[in-house]
Amino acid sequence: MLHLKFIRENQALLVERLKLKNFDAFQLISKIIQLDDQRRQTQNIQDNKQAEGKRLSGKIGALINSGKQEDANKSKTDSSRLKEEIKTLNNQMQEISSTMESLLIQIPNIPHESVPPGKGEQDNFEERRYGVIPELEASAIPHWDLGKKYDILDFELGNKLTGAGFPVFKGKGAKLQRALIQFFLDEAIKAGYREIIPPLMVNEASGFGTGQLPDKEGQMYYIPSENYYLIPTSEVPITNMYRNVILEAKDLPVKNTSYTPCFRREAGSYGKDVRGLNRVHQFDKVEIVQIVHPDKSYDCLDEMVSHVEQLLRKLELPFRIMRLCGGDISFTSALTFDFEVYSAAQQKWLEVSSVSNFEDFQANRLKLRFHEESGKKNKIAHTLNGSALALPRIVAALLENNQTSQGIKIPAVLVPYTGFKMID
RNA sequence: GGAGAAAUGGCAGAGUGGUCGAAUGCGGCGGUCUUGAAAACCGUUGUCCGCCUCGGCGGACCGGGGGUUCGAAUCCCUCUUUCUCCGCCA
Structure with a gap:
């Protein structure tokens, strides 16, 4: 399996080199990069929501300790809502990642420059x-x-x-x-x-x-x-x-x-x-x-x-x-x-x-x-x-x-x- | 095969609901001291992902997976593995 980072940075080279293995990687690579963009975007949103959830949970703890039960309950509702959103995002992430993985393992290794061309x-x-x-x-x-x-x-x-x-x-x-x-x-x-x-x-x-x-x-x-x-x-x-x-x-x-x-x-x-x-x-x-x-x-x-x-x-x-x-x-x-x-x-x-x-x-x-x-x-x-x-x-x-x-x-x-x- | 116990950082080993990526010790790395070394003391010490003004910032990970909860290393379910005792056996 090739490294995602390498694929992103060497897209054109990769397509060119894999022709030697009689493999057309163009479609596959475009799809992978597109999925990776999606993954990054989704992770960003998810990370932010999770950070917010963490802050909120800490706050709830403090509110309960200082006896402000009502304020705590209000925050609990926010937190529950966040949790649902995070769960949805997480499912999306997993789906994207597993699709990406299944595509990634379809790309063959790059042949060394000394590999001669040929069909068989x-x-x-x-x-x-x-x-x-x-x-x-x-x-x-x-x-x-x-x-x-x-x-x-x-x-x-x-x-x-x-x-x-x-x-x-x-x-x-x-x-x-x-x-x-x-x-x-x-x-x-x-x-x-x-x-x-x-x-x-x-x-x-x-x-x-x-x-x-x-x-x-x-x-x-x-x-x-x-x-x-x-x-x-x-x-x-x-x-x-x-x-x-x-x-x-x-x-x-x-x-x-x-x-x-x-x-x-x-x-x-x-x-x-x-x-x-x-x-x-x-x-x-x-x-x-x-x-x-x-x-x-x-x-x-x-x-x-x-x-x-x-x-x-x-x-x-x-x-x-x-x-x-x-x-x-x-x-x-x-x-x-x-x-x-x-x-x-x-x-x-x-x-x-x-x-x-x-x-x-x-x-x-x-x-x-x-x-x-x-x-x-x-x-x-x-x-x-x-x-x-x-x-x-x-x-x-x-x-x-x-x-x-x-x-x-x-x-x-x-x-x-x-x-x-x-x-x- | 039957019964019971356990799984936490490189290792040992705390932690039973919030301030815990996680005490402490050992090991590793850097430093002070020393002619040098040891000892002592001080500091540091995991992996992965994302963002970025490349200085940082955010997130995930306490055997795996799932659940409860506003919040899980901690509670519940499940799988796996290890240990102890019994049985069987090359």
């Missing part, structure tokens, strides 16, 4: 590429077949237990999952992140705080009996830890990391893109989240990008980094880099990480602020997050790219975690 993923800009795309033998097979061949990954069993999109990992497949999680967490901790294990269900307020609610209910699993949502990413609980929090400038940056399973309904997905591990309803992910000083957020974004880059290099996976264009970047993000690994048997790039700077968009909605120094006004912090990393597509690429006639080779960096060098 085909227009994303490739920043750089690393690694060599392996030449597989003619007998190479995709990961869903490899999973069956080595009995490490079972989609049919998941289907029996739950339904489509809930894979079962077995034996060395399960161990590989655990190894990756451990490796990612260790690397994050080495990079200065604090590990958190959050709840896997969140309430409505948290869903709202990070922008899943309202409107995106359909993407989350919902527990009606408790009114809870299964988290689609640990970003939700980890970021909401700081909802309504005022930090000290000296505590920044705040760096948290968390491994959790993630649950996504992915309603409406179908076709070959969702085969195997490419898209599932439950998957594991290690997330990194930072809360930083506004002056530093783009340096932090670089730092996070390079962290993810190092992970992929250590796993010896070929990857490319994409700077998302205006049409593909998310509603909440100012600048996003996607990481894609090459899955050699499927012969396609798979998105494994998305690293974003939200600037103050998320923090504003969360009311996440910090004290610049004593005596100065509090400021909205900047937030960033990134996957480091999401497991399923990493596993898909590792299995496919490292397959040999002897079995699947485990990258050297993971061997201390798996305890084996080959899946065979």
Whole structure:
């Protein structure tokens, strides 16, 4: 959510910049400013009436104390009348505010100036590429077949237990999952992140705080009996830890990391893109989240990008980094880099990480602020997050790219975690 | 699951209808004293919104929501959370 003050002061600029996200904000913004004017006007009247009411109440008290009951009764009538007026005004205020809020949350974040124009993923800009795309033998097979061949990954069993999109990992497949999680967490901790294990269900307020609610209910699993949502990413609980929090400038940056399973309904997905591990309803992910000083957020974004880059290099996976264009970047993000690994048997790039700077968009909605120094006004912090990393597509690429006639080779960096060098 | 108690500023903790955004203590910040520090003393110390002649002025907030009253931290209703006791349990 953008700050009202910013919207008021940068109306034209905002409309212009949001065109990059293919969003026409003109009507919305005009309406918001009009409502805000109304709100201010109403508040002014209400404040004055309330001040008058306060004075009157004090007077009544004094009159009663000095025994002037009749004068007091007369003032009581005035006061009652005032109260009615205030109540009406207050109702108006609430209505205006809630309408304004519902409009405010419809405006997307402003894209950073380096965001390239474009309509969709085909227009994303490739920043750089690393690694060599392996030449597989003619007998190479995709990961869903490899999973069956080595009995490490079972989609049919998941289907029996739950339904489509809930894979079962077995034996060395399960161990590989655990190894990756451990490796990612260790690397994050080495990079200065604090590990958190959050709840896997969140309430409505948290869903709202990070922008899943309202409107995106359909993407989350919902527990009606408790009114809870299964988290689609640990970003939700980890970021909401700081909802309504005022930090000290000296505590920044705040760096948290968390491994959790993630649950996504992915309603409406179908076709070959969702085969195997490419898209599932439950998957594991290690997330990194930072809360930083506004002056530093783009340096932090670089730092996070390079962290993810190092992970992929250590796993010896070929990857490319994409700077998302205006049409593909998310509603909440100012600048996003996607990481894609090459899955050699499927012969396609798979998105494994998305690293974003939200600037103050998320923090504003969360009311996440910090004290610049004593005596100065509090400021909205900047937030960033990134996957480091999401497991399923990493596993898909590792299995496919490292397959040999002897079995699947485990990258050297993971061997201390798996305890084996080959899946065979 | 049953019974009872409670929720106040960064923390502790007063306040049971008006003069209370709220005593006091601790902590924080600034100062006096000191070669420096400690102690002592003095001052200051929440968030949000609006107005403005940028010095100020007004309003809201005592767990959330609603009500009673001219007036609510204080009374009533409701929700949430915490604590104690009992039961159940990994």
